[in-house]
Amino acid sequence: xxxxxxxxIRCTLCVENCPVFKVNPAYPGPKQAGPDSxxxxxxxxxxxxxxxxxxxxxxxxxxxxxxxxNPAETILKAQLKYSDEHGKAPVNxxxxxxHYLGILGSLFAPIANLTTKLWITKKFFxxxxxxxxxxxxxxxxxxxxxxxxxxxxxxxxKVVFFHGCFLNNxxxxxxxxxxxxxxxxxxxxxxxxxxxxxLPALGNGDxxxxxxxxxxxxxxxxxxxxxxxxxxxACTSCGLTLMHDYPGILEIPGADKLAExxxxxxxxxxxxxxxxxxxxxxxxxxxxIAYHVPCHLRxxxxxxxxxxxxxxxxxxxxxxxxDNCCGLSGSxxxxxxxAPTAIKLGQAAAKAITDSGAEAxxxxxxxxxxQLGHFSKxxxxxxxxxxxxxxxxAR
Amino acid sequence: xxxxxxxxxxxxxxxAGLTAALRLARSGRKVAxxxxxxxxxxxxxxxxxxxxxxxxxxxxxxxxxxxxxxRLAGSAKLAEALNFFMETMSSAGLTYHGTAxxxxxxxxxxxxxxxxxxxxxxxxxxxxxxxEPINLVSFTxxxxxxxxxxxxxxxxxxLNVFDAGVTSTLAIATRLEEDAFRGHFIDWxxxxxxxxxxxYLPAVLGLEEHATVLGxxxxxxxxxxxxxxxxxxxxxGQRLFRRLKRTLQEQGVDxxxxxxxxxxxxxxxxxxxxxxxxxxxxxxxxxxxAFILASGAFVSGGLYAEQSGNVIETVFNLPAHAPHDxxxxxxxxxxxxGHGIEAxxxxxxxxxxxxxxxxxxxxxxGSVLAFSEITKHQCGHGLAIVTGYxxxxxxxxxxx
Numbered sequence: 001x002x003x004x005x006x007x008x009i010r011c012t013l014c015v016e017n018c019p020v021f022k023v024n025p026a027y028p029g030p031k032q033a034g035p036d037s038x039x040x041x042x043x044x045x046x047x048x049x050x051x052x053x054x055x056x057x058x059x060x061x062x063x064x065x066x067x068x069x070n071p072a073e074t075i076l077k078a079q080l081k082y083s084d085e086h087g088k089a090p091v092n093x094x095x096x097x098x099h100y101l102g103i104l105g106s107l108f109a110p111i112a113n114l115t116t117k118l119w120i121t122k123k124f125f126x127x128x129x130x131x132x133x134x135x136x137x138x139x140x141x142x143x144x145x146x147x148x149x150x151x152x153x154x155x156x157x158k159v160v161f162f163h164g165c166f167l168n169n170x171x172x173x174x175x176x177x178x179x180x181x182x183x184x185x186x187x188x189x190x191x192x193x194x195x196x197x198x199l200p201a202l203g204n205g206d207x208x209x210x211x212x213x214x215x216x217x218x219x220x221x222x223x224x225x226x227x228x229x230x231x232x233x234a235c236t237s238c239g240l241t242l243m244h245d246y247p248g249i250l251e252i253p254g255a256d257k258l259a260e261x262x263x264x265x266x267x268x269x270x271x272x273x274x275x276x277x278x279x280x281x282x283x284x285x286x287x288x289i290a291y292h293v294p295c296h297l298r299x300x301x302x303x304x305x306x307x308x309x310x311x312x313x314x315x316x317x318x319x320x321x322x323d324n325c326c327g328l329s330g331s332x333x334x335x336x337x338x339a340p341t342a343i344k345l346g347q348a349a350a351k352a353i354t355d356s357g358a359e360a361x362x363x364x365x366x367x368x369x370x371q372l373g374h375f376s377k378x379x380x381x382x383x384x385x386x387x388x389x390x391x392x393x394a395r
Numbered sequence: 396x397x398x399x400x401x402x403x404x405x406x407x408x409x410x411a412g413l414t415a416a417l418r419l420a421r422s423g424r425k426v427a428x429x430x431x432x433x434x435x436x437x438x439x440x441x442x443x444x445x446x447x448x449x450x451x452x453x454x455x456x457x458x459x460x461x462x463x464x465x466r467l468a469g470s471a472k473l474a475e476a477l478n479f480f481m482e483t484m485s486s487a488g489l490t491y492h493g494t495a496x497x498x499x500x501x502x503x504x505x506x507x508x509x510x511x512x513x514x515x516x517x518x519x520x521x522x523x524x525x526x527e528p529i530n531l532v533s534f535t536x537x538x539x540x541x542x543x544x545x546x547x548x549x550x551x552x553x554l555n556v557f558d559a560g561v562t563s564t565l566a567i568a569t570r571l572e573e574d575a576f577r578g579h580f581i582d583w584x585x586x587x588x589x590x591x592x593x594x595y596l597p598a599v600l601g602l603e604e605h606a607t608v609l610g611x612x613x614x615x616x617x618x619x620x621x622x623x624x625x626x627x628x629x630x631x632g633q634r635l636f637r638r639l640k641r642t643l644q645e646q647g648v649d650x651x652x653x654x655x656x657x658x659x660x661x662x663x664x665x666x667x668x669x670x671x672x673x674x675x676x677x678x679x680x681x682x683x684x685a686f687i688l689a690s691g692a693f694v695s696g697g698l699y700a701e702q703s704g705n706v707i708e709t710v711f712n713l714p715a716h717a718p719h720d721x722x723x724x725x726x727x728x729x730x731x732x733g734h735g736i737e738a739x740x741x742x743x744x745x746x747x748x749x750x751x752x753x754x755x756x757x758x759x760x761g762s763v764l765a766f767s768e769i770t771k772h773q774c775g776h777g778l779a780i781v782t783g784y785x786x787x788x789x790x791x792x793x794x795x
Contacts, residue, residue: 021565
């Protein structure tokens, strides 16, 4: 039994950093939801506090906590316990299986895209507890997984690309651009068979599904690691799940090896530059870009590698914004009950972007891009797209 | 393992570390800040206590023992550092008032006066001149703020209470940043037809939009609007931290936040080459030509006292000074000034280089320093700014 929560000195730094606490009075904040309530949970009593589900798992509390308390993880365990005891709503079952929705969506892309736009579908969604303030992401028939295989064979170093669901089904063109960025730097890229990282399942109270997915990914990816490949991820939430939750809460055998060898795409490019393995020549990019730093990038504790890279591009003005959570948090904001919270947080984060005067914003998380693109009405890009532009390969 | 290299790596993200980082970044250095969590300044009143004393900080400087970090820095550097801070905050949109030559008073939530050096705009006039009425506005069910304390200590309090629908300082501040809600609150304020005297409120006047919230309220009530610092969540503390952090990010400083340092690597000559961060999965390695230690004292974890009475500096394992006899560490009363243990910490020379060590590229600043005795002298934030600035200056000479 881990007792990190006993290290809490009640300083309230976690509460000061909690986006939900700021805008939703029904949520008592990470201090009460985490360490304070944990003592009662340990007594084996049943879960009674439904507000536990209001935590978005942004992990800002864990980044802020100087005492290693890990409130978000304590809360996640309490969320899973609550779900086990109280059952799951249809909306949770649906989002936990996001992976299969994605497959269906891209298989029937034109129909799916049309259907999600219909008034009657939106009405139906609302009835099942799904929020529709944000348009459903568009599906593409030509998903990334349909282009599995090795690109730039023989290139060095060799990486295997964990693209995750969003890039696969909803932004495959961006995924292909990222692959082009890597191969353009001389890297061999393998798109392997893969399944959802499992975070949507974990976030919707379904640990068993999350474990099943995690085991499968671990088996596939460590197979490549054994053959000398590094693992690269593009979405910061998938990445944190691979590195943190697989060996942590999901207790997947072999996950430590995976966690040791998995890199954020920008962290990897930065590492190759710093190690002197590559020396890309960045052309000037005369733009002002705001960088909305995803909560799960902060939580990974690797700094902001994309910001470090982009600062090497001549004439690029970069405004780093890391104080706001976009509020969508994967499927969180898509739930009708959470929508008011998600909208308030989205508006505040978007205001920070527009106040900066930037002409576009970047974020290395698909959900952040979707949410803040909606609220800021500005082009929502991945840092990779700016790198490609600086390398003369603008999309 | 992935490595990123910098000119200077600052260990600690509090006011001392951030000041040092900014000073170095301003002279074009590539700087990284490593912190295991948010600093205590987020929980603070946002005021800068320089040094208590009836005639101001500068005059009190002479009365400090010769080994106090302020004496090592000297009065010229103290003034320079405070100017640096004031200029930085003005351009960051959070103007501070005050000088090192006079201390001032602000209202506390229990109605007493707190002595401090520099205050944000919203506390510029936060202590009533004798006999002046106090127009106090509080919020229904606001946690940890009880106007009756202030009423008990001041006879001329005109109290009005507003129901914001939420009960924490952070939530009220967030609501006040919404145009419609703020308009509603301001209309209510205008309807009160307040008698003469400044308006006092708990510190809830916005976070990011603080200037707008404060400005609009001032324009309506046409008098000084004074914030009273609260228990955390502390908006004035958060404003200070966020503005400073953002200024650093504009200067291109990289932050490694939320992870502890797992190990340090040294070169043959003793110089520190890199530190490794504990993180999920693989470790991150941060390389630097110079390092500045700004890890704080006991509460922040920069210092650790063992059962045996030994005090340890936790990051670089520097020799740490502590009063020998454990019996002398604490005075009988908690609120008594000058507990012996307050003098514990890392001893440094006038360049803020740790003594009795062989690290050629390490400096130290902030409350990790020995003989700071912060609560005794009331010099917390001031000490952080002045020593952070001074350590960065020495480090800059080394890098040049």
